[in-house]
Amino acid sequence: MTGLDHEHTAAIDEAATWLATTPRRQRDRPAVVLLRERFGLTPVEACTAIAQANLILARVE
Template sequence: MNSLTPPEHEHSAAITLAAEWLREHPRNRINRPIIPTLRATFGLTITEAIFAVREANMRGQRAA
């Protein structure tokens, strides 16, 4: 049986954690480049860091 990979819209717990961190620390977006910060802090790839930013933005829109 072939191993199934998750769909693109599913992501790792690290992305969710990074998105939550970003929502809790919004000033980090102003003080430094956020993609390199997320990559270094959470061990994300560039694509995963972008997904984390997108998820944080979407959660912010839902909360408003």
């Protein structure tokens, strides 16, 4: 894995954690838009982060 790939993976992981721990009422925009703006993700990366956040939440419940 190259440094660039690792950086993107770290950003996706960070975004997923943020999304899983931030209540919906504190998010004023669609998740993909927020993740792209806040973490600099591509649309595909944002969707990956959303999927990871859902897995995080499933493990908590």
